[in-house]
Amino acid sequence: xxxFERMNAVHMDILKEIGNIGAGHAATxxxxxxxxxxxxxxxxxxxxxxxxxxxxxxxxxxVVAAVFLRIEGDAPGNMFFVLSIEQAERFIxxxxxxxxxxxxxxxxxxxxxxxxxxxxxxxxxxxxxxxDFTNLNLHPSVPALSIDMIxxxxxxxxxxxxxxxxxxxxxxxxxxxxxxxxxxxxxxxxLLPDPESFHIIFRALGVEHDE
Amino acid sequence: MMSEIVQVVKVxxxxxxVVKAPHVIRTCGLGSCVGVVVYDLAKEVxxxxxxxxxxxxxxxxxxxxxxxxxxxxxxxxxxxxxxAGGRNGHLKAKMAGGAQMFQFRTGTTDMMRxxxxxxxxxxxQLQRFRIPIVAEDVGGSSGRTIEFxxxxxxxxIRTVNQGVRxx
Numbered sequence: 255x256x257x258f259e260r261m262n263a264v265h266m267d268i269l270k271e272i273g274n275i276g277a278g279h280a281a282t283x284x285x286x287x288x289x290x291x292x293x294x295x296x297x298x299x300x301x302x303x304x305x306x307x308x309x310x311x312x313x314x315x316x317v318v319a320a321v322f323l324r325i326e327g328d329a330p331g332n333m334f335f336v337l338s339i340e341q342a343e344r345f346i347x348x349x350x351x352x353x354x355x356x357x358x359x360x361x362x363x364x365x366x367x368x369x370x371x372x373x374x375x376x377x378x379x380x381x382x383x384x385x386d387f388t389n390l391n392l393h394p395s396v397p398a399l400s401i402d403m404i405x406x407x408x409x410x411x412x413x414x415x416x417x418x419x420x421x422x423x424x425x426x427x428x429x430x431x432x433x434x435x436x437x438x439x440x441x442x443x444x445l446l447p448d449p450e451s452f453h454i455i456f457r458a459l460g461v462e463h464d465e
Numbered sequence: 466m467m468s469e470i471v472q473v474v475k476v477x478x479x480x481x482x483v484v485k486a487p488h489v490i491r492t493c494g495l496g497s498c499v500g501v502v503v504y505d506l507a508k509e510v511x512x513x514x515x516x517x518x519x520x521x522x523x524x525x526x527x528x529x530x531x532x533x534x535x536x537x538x539x540x541x542x543x544x545x546x547x548x549a550g551g552r553n554g555h556l557k558a559k560m561a562g563g564a565q566m567f568q569f570r571t572g573t574t575d576m577m578r579x580x581x582x583x584x585x586x587x588x589x590q591l592q593r594f595r596i597p598i599v600a601e602d603v604g605g606s607s608g609r610t611i612e613f614x615x616x617x618x619x620x621x622i623r624t625v626n627q628g629v630r631x632x
Contacts, residue, residue, distance in 0.1 A: 304478040314478070314494030315610045317625055322567055398567035402625050405494015406566055406608025409478065409517070413497070413579055416517050416533060418525045420479060449525075 261423070265452075266299050268459055269425050273297030275387050276380035277427035277443045280335075283379040284429070287372070288348050291432035298426045304412055307422055311336055311442060314405025318342075319357070321373025322410060324395040325381060329454045331447035332411035333380065333394070335373045336404065341440035344431075345372055357401065370399040380443060388458040414448045422446060473612070476500075479533035481514035481542055483549045486616035495562035495609045497580035499535070499587050502559045502613045502620060503542050503596060505551035511615040512546040514538040518579070519586035535586035543594055558596045559620045559632065560587055561611050563603040580604070600632040 274297050285292040300306075308314040319342035325331045337345070339357055347355045349368045357365075374397045385392040400407050415422045425445040447455065456462065474484045476492040484490040486509035492500045495515070504511035514532050518524075521534040531537040547553060563584035584603045591598055602609070602622050612621045620632045 305480075308478070308494065315608075315623075400566050400606075402566065403494040403496075403608035403610065405478070406496030406564065409494070409496045409498055410566055410579075412478075413518070416479065417523050419528065420530050420533070 261301070261452075264461055265456060268456060268461060269299040269423070270297050272384055272387065272455070273299065273425040273427045273443070273445060276384045276425075276445065277429065279383040280376040280380040280443060281429050283375055284372075287375065288345070290348075292429055293432055294430075295428040298428075299423070300426065301421050301423050303421055304409075304416070307408060307412070307424060308405050310424075310426060311404045311408075315403045317402065318404045318407070319369060319399070319401045320404070320407045321370060321377065321397045321399050322407065323373075323377050323397040325392055325447075326395060327385075327392040328390040329388075329392060329447060329451035329458075331445065331451050332414075333377050333446070334408065334411060334442070334444040335376055336407075336442045336444065338440050339401070341431075342369060342401075345369065366399060370397055373397050373399065376443075380445075384445075388455055390454065390458050408444070411444065411446045415446065418449045423452070476513050476515050478515055479517045479530055481512060481532040481538060481545070483510065483512040483545045484613075484615060485510050485549060486614075489612055489614050491610070491612040493610045495611065496564055496566045497562070497583060499560055499562040499580075499583045499603070500609070500611045501539065501542070501587050501591075502611075503539075503546050503551075503556050503591075504558075504613070504615055504618060505546065505555045506557065506615075506618045507555065508550045508552065509615045510546060510549045510551045511613050512542045512549070512551075513611075513613060514542045516583055516587060519582045535583060535590055539587065539590035539594065543596070556594075556596050557618075558591050558598045559600045559613070560584075560598060561602040561609050561620065561622050561632075563587075564605050564607055564609070566606060566608065568606070602630075602632060 429441045472488045563580040607624045
């Protein structure tokens with residue numbers, strides 16, 4: 255039996271709660287950093303095809319700014335913090351105090367490293383809350399930033415998963431700044447545990463995930 | 466004579482398809498994946514695969530998607546192009562992709578180097594079937610969207626920073 259079929263409602267709820275706690279802490283960190291209210295959606299846990307995953311963020315050739323880090327430790331996996339170009343520009347503008355800043359024109363070292371650091375802080379707080387909650391040892395790799403087509407970026411996180419099937423379990427939480435229209439979701443956290451990590455996470459929380 | 470409406474046939478991730486002129490075939494957002502086109506120019510037929518992993522021995526599942534792995538995708542792609550009218554001995558190939566999107570200073574695992582490994586595996590498979598690679602745009606650190614026109618044999622490659630190029 256494939257491990258997707260072994261997933262039941264309890265497992266999905268656990269993953270949802272993980273997304274809730276992780277992204278909640280990350281949104282709080284972002285809010286403090288920018289001194290702004292940040293709102294987040296209820297996490298969405300889905301088993302979807304690779305192509306459907308790209309559609310969540312506007313199709314495979316939609317250009318985004320993304321911070322990627324590898325989760326190492328007891329339950330390895332991948333994490334992405336994906337921002338629309340406009341939102342990434344706004345965050346950089348606020349952090350470096352230059353309201354004219356545009357990503358196309360001057361990608362200075364400072365602005366890119368500000369964005370990378372933002373991703374680092376957010377992913378770090380997501381991960382440390384996840385680590386506290388599960389009592390698992392999880393630590394992030396140095397984050398890597400890329401501004402490119404989302405398909406090219408996210409496919410890195412799908413490599414491990416692609417070895418066991420054509421679907422992926424994704425824990426997706428969207429955030430947006432207050433006073434932005436609700437339909438304009440501007441940032442996504444994607445948590446993509448490696449296939450072997452699911453039962454480790456479930457067992458750490460006292461739920462078995464075996465045949 | 467009515468002119469036919471040109472369709473863009475899409476190839477998803479770990480997917481393949483075959484197209485005949487005047488239609489064109491496209492795959493979006495190649496990163497470490499490799500987009501490979503096998504075509505017979507005179508017959509105006511082409512197949513494209515979006516390969517994700519170099520070798521099917523990496524698979525850990527019982528169900529097999531042949532389009533996902535270089536070693537199984539090329540063979541099947543050739544079979545389908547011939548099935549659609551392509552001729553053995555007249556097939557040529559073009560490929561793009563295999564980028565390394567992220568540079569990590571430490572802890573570079575084999576899986577992180579998946580782009581170059583995919584390129585190498587596709588090249589080996591094409592060689593195995595004696596199909597010449599007439600053009601390629603591989604490596605680097607940029608995502609690519611590619612579109613192939615079986616009528617002209619032209620492969621269009623779009624990247625974020627360099628716009629569209631013909632190959």
